[in-house]
Amino acid sequence: MLPQSITDHLINIVGANNALTSTADLYTHGFDASIHHHTPDIILRPRTAQEIQKIVTLANKQKIPLVPRGAGTALSGQAVPLHAGIVLDITRMDTIKTIRIPDLYCIVEPGVIYGTLNQQLAKHNFFFPPTPGSGDICTIGGMVAINASGMRAIKYGATRDYVLGMDVILPNGDFAQLGTKTLKNSSGYQLERLMVGSEGTLGVITEVTLRISPLPQKRTVALASYTNLEKAGEGVSSIIAQGVIPSALEIMDSVCIKAVNKAMKLDLPDAAALLLIEADGATATEDIQHIAQICKSTGAESITFTDDKKEMQRLWQGRKGVLPSLSRYGDSFVSVSLADDMSVPISRIPQAIVAFQDIAHRHGIIIGTYGHAGDGNLHTKVLLDPNSKSHWRHAEKAVDEIFRTVLKLEGTVSGEHGIGISKAPWMKQERHLALEAMEKIKNALDENNIMNPGKMGQWKGSIISHLRYPWKQKEN
Amino acid sequence: MLPQSITDHLINIVGANNALTSTADLYTHGFDASIHHHTPDIILRPRTAQEIQKIVTLANKQKIPLVPRGAGTALSGQAVPLHAGIVLDITRMDTIKTIRIPDLYCIVEPGVIYGTLNQQLAKHNFFFPPTPGSGDICTIGGMVAINASGMRAIKYGATRDYVLGMDVILPNGDFAQLGTKTLKNSSGYQLERLMVGSEGTLGVITEVTLRISPLPQKRTVALASYTNLEKAGEGVSSIIAQGVIPSALEIMDSVCIKAVNKAMKLDLPDAAALLLIEADGATATEDIQHIAQICKSTGAESITFTDDKKEMQRLWQGRKGVLPSLSRYGDSFVSVSLADDMSVPISRIPQAIVAFQDIAHRHGIIIGTYGHAGDGNLHTKVLLDPNSKSHWRHAEKAVDEIFRTVLKLEGTVSGEHGIGISKAPWMKQERHLALEAMEKIKNALDENNIMNPGKMGQWKGSIISHLRYPWKQKEN
Numbered sequence: 001m002l003p004q005s006i007t008d009h010l011i012n013i014v015g016a017n018n019a020l021t022s023t024a025d026l027y028t029h030g031f032d033a034s035i036h037h038h039t040p041d042i043i044l045r046p047r048t049a050q051e052i053q054k055i056v057t058l059a060n061k062q063k064i065p066l067v068p069r070g071a072g073t074a075l076s077g078q079a080v081p082l083h084a085g086i087v088l089d090i091t092r093m094d095t096i097k098t099i100r101i102p103d104l105y106c107i108v109e110p111g112v113i114y115g116t117l118n119q120q121l122a123k124h125n126f127f128f129p130p131t132p133g134s135g136d137i138c139t140i141g142g143m144v145a146i147n148a149s150g151m152r153a154i155k156y157g158a159t160r161d162y163v164l165g166m167d168v169i170l171p172n173g174d175f176a177q178l179g180t181k182t183l184k185n186s187s188g189y190q191l192e193r194l195m196v197g198s199e200g201t202l203g204v205i206t207e208v209t210l211r212i213s214p215l216p217q218k219r220t221v222a223l224a225s226y227t228n229l230e231k232a233g234e235g236v237s238s239i240i241a242q243g244v245i246p247s248a249l250e251i252m253d254s255v256c257i258k259a260v261n262k263a264m265k266l267d268l269p270d271a272a273a274l275l276l277i278e279a280d281g282a283t284a285t286e287d288i289q290h291i292a293q294i295c296k297s298t299g300a301e302s303i304t305f306t307d308d309k310k311e312m313q314r315l316w317q318g319r320k321g322v323l324p325s326l327s328r329y330g331d332s333f334v335s336v337s338l339a340d341d342m343s344v345p346i347s348r349i350p351q352a353i354v355a356f357q358d359i360a361h362r363h364g365i366i367i368g369t370y371g372h373a374g375d376g377n378l379h380t381k382v383l384l385d386p387n388s389k390s391h392w393r394h395a396e397k398a399v400d401e402i403f404r405t406v407l408k409l410e411g412t413v414s415g416e417h418g419i420g421i422s423k424a425p426w427m428k429q430e431r432h433l434a435l436e437a438m439e440k441i442k443n444a445l446d447e448n449n450i451m452n453p454g455k456m457g458q459w460k461g462s463i464i465s466h467l468r469y470p471w472k473q474k475e476n
Numbered sequence: 477m478l479p480q481s482i483t484d485h486l487i488n489i490v491g492a493n494n495a496l497t498s499t500a501d502l503y504t505h506g507f508d509a510s511i512h513h514h515t516p517d518i519i520l521r522p523r524t525a526q527e528i529q530k531i532v533t534l535a536n537k538q539k540i541p542l543v544p545r546g547a548g549t550a551l552s553g554q555a556v557p558l559h560a561g562i563v564l565d566i567t568r569m570d571t572i573k574t575i576r577i578p579d580l581y582c583i584v585e586p587g588v589i590y591g592t593l594n595q596q597l598a599k600h601n602f603f604f605p606p607t608p609g610s611g612d613i614c615t616i617g618g619m620v621a622i623n624a625s626g627m628r629a630i631k632y633g634a635t636r637d638y639v640l641g642m643d644v645i646l647p648n649g650d651f652a653q654l655g656t657k658t659l660k661n662s663s664g665y666q667l668e669r670l671m672v673g674s675e676g677t678l679g680v681i682t683e684v685t686l687r688i689s690p691l692p693q694k695r696t697v698a699l700a701s702y703t704n705l706e707k708a709g710e711g712v713s714s715i716i717a718q719g720v721i722p723s724a725l726e727i728m729d730s731v732c733i734k735a736v737n738k739a740m741k742l743d744l745p746d747a748a749a750l751l752l753i754e755a756d757g758a759t760a761t762e763d764i765q766h767i768a769q770i771c772k773s774t775g776a777e778s779i780t781f782t783d784d785k786k787e788m789q790r791l792w793q794g795r796k797g798v799l800p801s802l803s804r805y806g807d808s809f810v811s812v813s814l815a816d817d818m819s820v821p822i823s824r825i826p827q828a829i830v831a832f833q834d835i836a837h838r839h840g841i842i843i844g845t846y847g848h849a850g851d852g853n854l855h856t857k858v859l860l861d862p863n864s865k866s867h868w869r870h871a872e873k874a875v876d877e878i879f880r881t882v883l884k885l886e887g888t889v890s891g892e893h894g895i896g897i898s899k900a901p902w903m904k905q906e907r908h909l910a911l912e913a914m915e916k917i918k919n920a921l922d923e924n925n926i927m928n929p930g931k932m933g934q935w936k937g938s939i940i941s942h943l944r945y946p947w948k949q950k951e952n
Contacts, residue, residue, distance in 0.1 A: 102713035184891035193669035214719030237578035243690030343658040415660035444920035
């Protein structure tokens with residue numbers, strides 16, 4: 001609980017309409033899309049960088065924890081206020097300030113929705129390429145904070161590759177301008193790139209300058225099924241080695257295929273793996289034909305490809321249905337984000353999937369694996385009864401094994417969803433030869449540790465903590 | 477001068493053959509390609525990260541300045557040991573450790589030559605796209621330290637966009653592993669991207685993991701001349717706005733055209749500006765035709781385009797001859813790197829060039845402007861008599877005006893060559909709202925300020941200092 005005088009001061013900065021303190025509001029702003037929850041003391045909805053500067057300055061003086069929040073779509077707990085304090089909801093800062101096509105950049109406030117920005121850019125035949133699954137609702141600020149990407153990273157890279165500059169309120173309340181409005185920049189430390197993926201622990205982003213790209217003229221899609229997972233992996237490797245870089249190269253394992261067929265009655269082939277491949281650009285048709293050929297030569301059983309819009313939608317249906325289908329796998333089960341976005345070197349994908357299936361089997365839990373095979377980024381969903389303590393315990397053990405496997409395969413514990421709370425222990429393992437430097441930088445910029453405390457390596461202990469699901473303690 | 481016991485200790489680490497202390501060696505290692513010079517105390521040529529770790533640990537304990545050095549092609553004094561101490565020559569660390577095509581990365585030691593790496597990658601039809609002018613001799617370590625790029629950045633980005641991970645010896649002697657071997661990474665602070673462009677002030681890079689791209693199948697080139705600079709700018713803007721992103725879009729102003737015609741007898745059209753445009757990929761021919769059309773519609777006087785290799789070389793000749801031609805402009809003049817790689821938003825290029833010409837005129841000096849119009853990055857060469865103090869004074873004033881103009885146009889003082897000493901005062905102006913954060917990070921990682929001291933904002937006073945040219949003090 002904050003002292004009333006401070007609460008009053010904070011409310012005064014944003015106005016009473018933009019400060020939320022009701023029990024319901026505090027409760028709902030304690031969630032993001034992760035398994036975690038914790039209730040903040042107050043929610044502030046600033047409209048300007050100046051208001052944010054006042055809030056951060058006060059928070060720093062009074063040592064009040066402060067968590068920036070976009071749309072709350074983070075999957076690992078980044079927006080959960082572990083130590084209460086202030087949730088800074090930046091969704092009112094939603095102005096697209098400028099789109100300068102001939103200069104290949106746009107400037108946006110952090111609360112701009114990804115989908116909205118791309119609607120505006122599409123009018124000029126341009127786009128901001130990273131394609132997060134939550135693109136219709138997530139904010140640019142959140143994408144920058146997490147270094148979000150999605151299925152098109154193999155061709156277009158991640159958010160970090162598009163951030164040219166940004167305005168930030170640093171943890172001490174200073175206003176900083178980082179980066180440039182130019183495509184190139186070798187002038188001083190690239191702090192704008194350090195901020196990308198820092199999960200709100202180094203400051204509050206108040207404006208972002210993003211590089212933009214021309215929209216591809218055409219898209220085509222192929223669907224290839226393999227009865228052998230290794231062969232599917234060979235398909236992926238061969239496509240890349242032949243220099244045909246698709247705009248998306250997705251994989252679904254047998255658990256996901258079964259789930260989709262059961263829930264959506266799609267009649268997908270009963271395969272070990274499906275590859276869904278998209279090519280884009282002027283040569284999309286030739287490229288997808290070439291890719292289909294490569295799939296065939298690496299042992300794909302059935303291959304379909306098309307440039308027809310409706311048919312493309314049909315082919316995508318299965319891939320897009322994975323997440324909802326997994327959630328309906330069993331009646332009392334929910335699908336939770338645990339070990340949900342590891343990334344491995346592309347050629348290691350079959351090994352990783354086989355290992356995950358084995359781990360799931362040994363721990364008696366259900367794990368479906370799917371994701372962005374083209375860039376090595378795999379998603380899993382763990383299905384469990386959230387009211388069962390033993391389910392959580394098994395899941396945590398499985399997750400630990402999954403992450404250890406990923407690190408052995410020279411992978412990373414997070415490709416695009418970030419660390420938050422859910423991956424903190426394994427990020428520390430992965431980064432044990434960088435943690436001290438990370439801590440030094442955090443301490444140098446945030447002396448009082450007010451910015452999203454408890455995150456980015458500060459979390460200690462089990463991740464089965466601060467759960468959004470109250471355990472009923474039935475030890476089944 | 478270092479105490480003999482420390483010199484002995486340092487020599488012992490690398491072996492007598494790899495420690496240089498002769499007057500001649502010390503003198504020659506005091507240069508890079510900038511206007512500056514200062515003699516170090518010793519040059520060490522380590523072969524392994526372990527040797528570097530020992531050297532840095534000792535340097536940190538004894539507070540000895542240490543400057544990492546690649547091929548010495550830096551244009552702003554980054555490799556000049558301002559405070560003497562150790563020059564750490566990393567050119568013996570020149571092993572390409574692995575090329576993993578299906579995983580889209582390679583791992584190299586920092587002393588690998590850019591051209592050598594691309595020769596090896598070309599065998600697989602892949603390449604590392606940034607294209608520095610010094611690519612035949614410069615090292616990957618140097619490219620990472622400066623965030624080098626070149627003419628293909630408009631399509632392919634800069635070095636910063638390709639660095640997936642690196643090994644570093646931090647200033648305190650700790651070994652750190654940053655980033656990943658995966659294409660995506662949202663796991664902890666992106667310190668590998670902070671290291672890019674840090675000019676050897678935050679540690680010594682001992683290994684780099686780089687993303688690689690498929691080599692384009694085809695290249696085509698167009699040459700367009702404009703009698704009106706504004707129209708040439710319109711041409712550039714229109715090409716980009718229509719979404720035809722060329723692989724290079726170069727500009728030369730009238731001073732450069734005259735210099736090339738005089739020195740190389742090339743008979744280039746006597747124009748206000750020449751655009752040299754390269755398209756690559758499967759649709760390179762269609763693209764260059766489209767681009768030629770756009771040039772015509774924006775008022776280009778003459779346009780040539782070709783996909784013939786010999787003819788392409790001929791068209792490139794003029795652009796590639798700019799630098800040597802400018803150097804032969806006047807007998808007692810040399811071409812120096814001052815204000816040599818500003819970058820502005822692309823549409824501001826004509827304004828910038830006109831302003832530079834005006835500034836040169838007012839200060840009675842000769843400045844030729846050319847560069848990467850497609851990404852807003854402009855190069856100038858200032859021609860002066862290096863023995864004339866007044867020439868240097870006029871040049872410094874002109875440079876100050878140039879940089880102030882660039883900052884007014886929302887540009888940056890360095891697009892790809894970095895800060896070193898030559899741009900330090902203006903980097904501080906550009907980054908005045910980031911300098912404190914930069915300093916905090918530098919102090920946090922390098923308590924004793926041993927890594928390349930005096931650089932990255934630490935330089936104070938005039939840049940006409942530590943000159944490689946001894947003034948003869950003739951005040952003409």
